[in-house]
Amino acid sequence: MPIEIPKDNWPGAVKAVTLGATAQDGGTRTSTVTIGGERTLPFLHFEEAPPHRPVIALEITPLRPGDWSAALLEAWGEVVDDPGAWAGACESVGADLIVLSLGLEDADGDPVSADSAVRSVTTVLKGTGLPLIVQGPGQAEVDNELLVAVADATKGERLVLGLCEDSNYRTIVAAAMANDHLVVGRTPMDVNLAKQLIILITDMGLPHERILMDPSTGALGYGIEYGYSVMERLRIAALQGDVMTQLPLMVNPGYEAWKTKEAKVGQGVPDAWGDWGERAVNWETVTAVALIEAGADVVVLRHPESLTRVRGAVDELMTVG
Numbered sequence: 001m002p003i004e005i006p007k008d009n010w011p012g013a014v015k016a017v018t019l020g021a022t023a024q025d026g027g028t029r030t031s032t033v034t035i036g037g038e039r040t041l042p043f044l045h046f047e048e049a050p051p052h053r054p055v056i057a058l059e060i061t062p063l064r065p066g067d068w069s070a071a072l073l074e075a076w077g078e079v080v081d082d083p084g085a086w087a088g089a090c091e092s093v094g095a096d097l098i099v100l101s102l103g104l105e106d107a108d109g110d111p112v113s114a115d116s117a118v119r120s121v122t123t124v125l126k127g128t129g130l131p132l133i134v135q136g137p138g139q140a141e142v143d144n145e146l147l148v149a150v151a152d153a154t155k156g157e158r159l160v161l162g163l164c165e166d167s168n169y170r171t172i173v174a175a176a177m178a179n180d181h182l183v184v185g186r187t188p189m190d191v192n193l194a195k196q197l198i199i200l201i202t203d204m205g206l207p208h209e210r211i212l213m214d215p216s217t218g219a220l221g222y223g224i225e226y227g228y229s230v231m232e233r234l235r236i237a238a239l240q241g242d243v244m245t246q247l248p249l250m251v252n253p254g255y256e257a258w259k260t261k262e263a264k265v266g267q268g269v270p271d272a273w274g275d276w277g278e279r280a281v282n283w284e285t286v287t288a289v290a291l292i293e294a295g296a297d298v299v300v301l302r303h304p305e306s307l308t309r310v311r312g313a314v315d316e317l318m319t320v321g
Helices: 070-081 083-092 114-127 140-153 169-179 191-203 224-239 253-258 276-294 304-317
Strands: 016-019 033-036 055-060 097-101 132-135 160-164 182-186 211-214 298-301
Touching (some): 055 253, 070 083, 083 097, 083 114, 140 160, 140 169, 182 191, 191 211, 224 276, 276 304
Parallel strands (some): 055 097, 097 132, 132 160, 160 182, 182 211
Antiparallel strands (some): 016 033
């Protein structure tokens, strides 16, 4: 006797969002990425096939990062001294997107200027044809100054600007609206705060199709279970018809995983922890895959081997039967 699998019929759906613009669309990217569009919970192929794969971004910085693990710097080699070459290397290992995280200082140790930020973004755009996400240093006044200049200089590229938070979203959203860009809004791990920020952003007139939602997360062993549950609740709310939660989800497991002692440190730890390189990559990989299974549409990684392993996991999750 055949068994009929019960299926949910959700009234809502996640918005489809396209990142980047090719020459035909007024940009210079050689490819674009479309995410979102889900009408059911992650990877329930028997209900409906996911319309788009989760995508993997690799994070880079304008200068050699002084706070990154030595294991990461060794993995990338000399390209970390040239953001254009680094972006090209990310494309060559299979990244779908590039995330450029701007810092607070330039190469001379002076406070980073708007001109310096624009030069860094321009260098990256020349070094890769992938769509680009540009994140400010995380201080509201500096973020506003840098991202407005970047938005003006790259009109039509459909960059994703961030991170919009409750203290600085107005300026960044206005810059995105004026220059045909997208934004990503980040809140602490809380469903209501995530929803409230989207309400504020859309009240300014930016359409949902140009917004990503970053609900924040923790790493494996450092709060991932709470971030996972928040993402699940956001996805369920979206499928139930809550328009303000119907945005693709972007999370940063690379940043979270590589600040843990288990991933970042190779000395002064118990021998039972095993090989440092393997442990670190596994920490990032497991964190990212868990978040993809929770509904992440974009995961931002740092290690090239993590990208390879996460892509393999996504291939399996996208396979039917």
